[in-house]
Amino acid sequence: MIKAGIIGSTGYAGAELVRLLLGHRETEIVWYGSRSYVDQRYASVYQNMFQIVDASCMDDNMEELAKQADVIFTATPQGFCASMINEGILSRAKVIDLSADFRIKDVRIYEEWYKLEHKSPQYLAEAVYGLCELNREKIKSARLVANPGCYPTCSTLSVYPLLAEGLIDPATIIIDAKSGTSGAGRGAKVDNLFCEVNENIKAYGVASHRHTPEIEEQLGYAAGEPVVLNFTPHLVPMQRGILITAYASLKKEVTYEEVKAVYDKYYDKERFVRVLEKDVCPQTKWVEGSNYVDVNFKIDPRTKRVIMMGAMDNLVKGAAGQAVQNMNLLFGLEESLGLQQAPMFP
Amino acid sequence: MIKAGIIGSTGYAGAELVRLLLGHRETEIVWYGSRSYVDQRYASVYQNMFQIVDASCMDDNMEELAKQADVIFTATPQGFCASMINEGILSRAKVIDLSADFRIKDVRIYEEWYKLEHKSPQYLAEAVYGLCELNREKIKSARLVANPGCYPTCSTLSVYPLLAEGLIDPATIIIDAKSGTSGAGRGAKVDNLFCEVNENIKAYGVASHRHTPEIEEQLGYAAGEPVVLNFTPHLVPMQRGILITAYASLKKEVTYEEVKAVYDKYYDKERFVRVLEKDVCPQTKWVEGSNYVDVNFKIDPRTKRVIMMGAMDNLVKGAAGQAVQNMNLLFGLEESLGLQQAPMFP
């Protein structure tokens, strides 16, 4: 049994980790960390876990946790993991960081977009970006995995193949993203009240959202050159789900079959990326509760652009599910262990 | 492996059965019945099952299905199962009927409330009412299980203990129920459109809903005498979930501890019934996607009544989950097999 500790287990992503790990037959949760609820019973914070989880919440002592756990998940605000990580911790436990601290290789870009000083830049080179479908082999031997952001996961997987195969012009990429409200976290803010979110849609972080450089870095690897793009997230009145709609100009005339073949080349053997059939648009509801990303595309001959679409559950493949997938890779388990749930509908 | 066939697999309850059985390691689905979609790929009707289910939809030939399956689930309109069932079918396969055909022992009551002629009253005596917590032993040896209705499951489990122990007056029971929209099925009706259901609540079937006699029969067993009660269902703008709020006059003065002890007596060892802690009100969200029923109560000394509350997922414990629980009992498996998912939140 893998002993797992979660720091930040009472946020929505942390709670989803709890849900998934409870259904993972090779894992045992030994630490339900939550600074806000120390010593309170976990099931009193998340009543769904009544009679399922008996433990009480622990503090965020990562040093101590590293002595008790084989793997540590940090589902914490930006800056926490970077301020805590050290050789002692990494020598004892694998660390999967769900924050942005180790996602961006260039510390200046991190500090510029996050307005934070990075406390452990010395681990940036070592950290592996945990987008399993792209970095599977590197993840297997990592000590520190930077679990990707929700928008970057969906955006990168949707756009990567066409960029890597040179079909689209990197200078023309526009990503219009839509997310459910759980992505905003469980903090008590007026903006996230039911009466403010319901019956509403808005853009936010326009031309300034912090997931932009993360997406640009990953797509830059695909393009083989720096990529600068527009990324606009929107808040949608639903709990879970991210949909991205990406636009790019085609570099040459292509057929449906040619583009489909490119997607299949990358994802044919991927359990969690489903390339949908012709003219079927991804919908967030069809992946809810699961680790799937559904992708598809449409060629527009009138504008010579391709529209790329991707849908996933932001709390699963966009956070906790991918973290479990990374854990499976780190510990030599079947990659899909504990992640085989079919999406729940409706 | 148990070979399972589902007639009506493209309704919401049928689709939930598919989801649950796919995660049940002792079962294989051999028949995805759907009169409306015969020969269409199941995954084209329920896109969440893309790359998970390869099968196409079959017709509703129950005779033929009985030759191929060990267990048949009928998630069909009232009247179907009663019109098809026969000795040949029952000799070959167990039948779990999710319709109301075999739930009510008195055929006149069935015909009066359902406005239907019952085609197979000869099986009413044999059929076992599949409320597992109450009829566990009988279910184990049944051939034909009448899977309870969603409202009756939640209502009966919430009220049964206090009635059985003589704490409340059967003549005073009032059940005010609230249900998500999936209970109305996947039929294309104006009343169930998003724009009609959203931002709305209404009562329906007031003093006439067909689940009334089913609840009355079950609670009559608890009371040891006929029970006549008020049952009022409401439609709530959510997908899943049933909440019942039941009222009854206490027959004597009781303490919290006494009433709690009664609930514990009935449910202490029940995996799927959770008696919540003092003053915690059941919420449908805390059981979503799971087979749990959360119950609790509040004594009102001012009115000498007790308010009994229960929450569950109408598609799981209220339909498909309880059907799987019944299947487990029929085949001698662990009762919770395939039903161990923790509730999903949010």
Place this chain on the structure above:
Amino acid sequence: MIKAGIIGSTGYAGAELVRLLLGHRETEIVWYGSRSYVDQRYASVYQNMFQIVDASCMDDNMEELAKQADVIFTATPQGFCASMINEGILSRAKVIDLSADFRIKDVRIYEEWYKLEHKSPQYLAEAVYGLCELNREKIKSARLVANPGCYPTCSTLSVYPLLAEGLIDPATIIIDAKSGTSGAGRGAKVDNLFCEVNENIKAYGVASHRHTPEIEEQLGYAAGEPVVLNFTPHLVPMQRGILITAYASLKKEVTYEEVKAVYDKYYDKERFVRVLEKDVCPQTKWVEGSNYVDVNFKIDPRTKRVIMMGAMDNLVKGAAGQAVQNMNLLFGLEESLGLQQAPMFP
């Protein structure tokens, strides 16, 4: 032009008052009070009022406001109005208090249920309970109007006629109420976040909600004797709307026509109470944004009970709309002025 001041104009009820008064041709808003947003532009707090309201928020100096306004609306937490009100204010301006401070005549009951010391019990006798349909004449000459609570408005109007006419037994009344989330206010609380409210229903304040004694007092006037009842509110995933479902035992056998005649006797000439046609159940959506209360009933001959139902918009008839209706009465205007909007659907 009536000069109106609002204390608490940035809560949901206060904001609804702003919306309604802006459409009221005999009124001008001279004071947008909001302790939390003093000196901030009102339209920056409620962006819907951009280019419509130019004013900035004022403090809650009721003394000063009384010098500038003809009428003061206090849409404030319990205790505020009682702590501020005095002869000087009442001699200059009419006061319509949307809090509970002056709704309950017996100060001991107020203090017991609200856990607050009442600072001005000397005005309790003078204050008029502003349920316009019942107290119209008294309101016209009042100085201080206690605007009814949302649940009490809907409950009282639905049950009053049958009680007043002696058709139902006061000892058997049970009111099961359902409310949208705006009733919980705009405070930043985890419980009211989108992800907590959405796809959820729960009871709260069971056997202890503070609107209980207010309903009991009003229905006591109808019965001519003290009434003790059960009142259970529920939180529904919608913004606006209250539905109440009330149960009571009939004192004698009655026909549909007899009961209908009783409702018509009370409401036939009422513009804002609509007695629906036979078998049409009230729905909150059909009154949204309007000052209507839709009521109806169903006789259950099996249990000898009647089910009474009422639906209204909690922010309009349940708060701001009724306050405007009271203002119209106070100033001798047509009672429906500024309240003639048809309900918005969908």
Place this chain on the structure above:
Amino acid sequence: MIKAGIIGSTGYAGAELVRLLLGHRETEIVWYGSRSYVDQRYASVYQNMFQIVDASCMDDNMEELAKQADVIFTATPQGFCASMINEGILSRAKVIDLSADFRIKDVRIYEEWYKLEHKSPQYLAEAVYGLCELNREKIKSARLVANPGCYPTCSTLSVYPLLAEGLIDPATIIIDAKSGTSGAGRGAKVDNLFCEVNENIKAYGVASHRHTPEIEEQLGYAAGEPVVLNFTPHLVPMQRGILITAYASLKKEVTYEEVKAVYDKYYDKERFVRVLEKDVCPQTKWVEGSNYVDVNFKIDPRTKRVIMMGAMDNLVKGAAGQAVQNMNLLFGLEESLGLQQAPMFP
């Protein structure tokens, strides 16, 4: 009093026309047309109108209606108005067509995108495109007004100024649109059921939606040259509201102030177009129930693009409200008559 007739009064746009015209003091509705509900009471189809509208539904005899009405609104499927319109009708009554029949000047484009033969192309030249802010003077003297589509209204108003002033490159325009579900109409379709729409977002009509040529034509007038663009609508789990997010490359370096000045030049005196303050993103909730369009923009110096945003209520400014605005222009009334409601929040 203007006598108004509505053909298609029981669709969502038609019902919104009824709501708005009932609040319009210079208009009287003389004809509630509805092919599906002929002879049924209008208030039985839309219960919100109980005791407000007494009329029953009429057929769609436009000839007869033209004899009784001063203005006819056709809120009907594509093709209806074109198949009915003739000189007799136009000589008696003004016609405001809410369908697409007379929006596109080039009949071949209409027939190609709508897969319909146009039955009255002879009126295309005469028909005036009823986007009031752009075509005010022409509308005043029209006989036949083509009321704009919902997406085109929001898209055109958001993008027009920058295109007309030559700030953006027409070849780079991408419009990503999001709409509430009322835009899909009241037809009973599985895709529009609550359980399918709720907790879901999807793109539809990708690279093929029929509003594309309408937007292209209008923006072509702004550009002074043909415009070909990408338009991608998405279905959002809300009732009302359209948000568009448009992208285009800037032709030169510009400051915030310069772009703001361009928007102000076009909209400073427009009552129904609100150019928001710096960094305030339009939200559909802030315009709900009103005729406002809120627009704003953000310059992205990294990509040298501008992001243009617009929000409105699809049933008001996107359909019925704009139709009333057009009626006001046609009859020489104040343009905002009957449209002065402040947006409703929440």
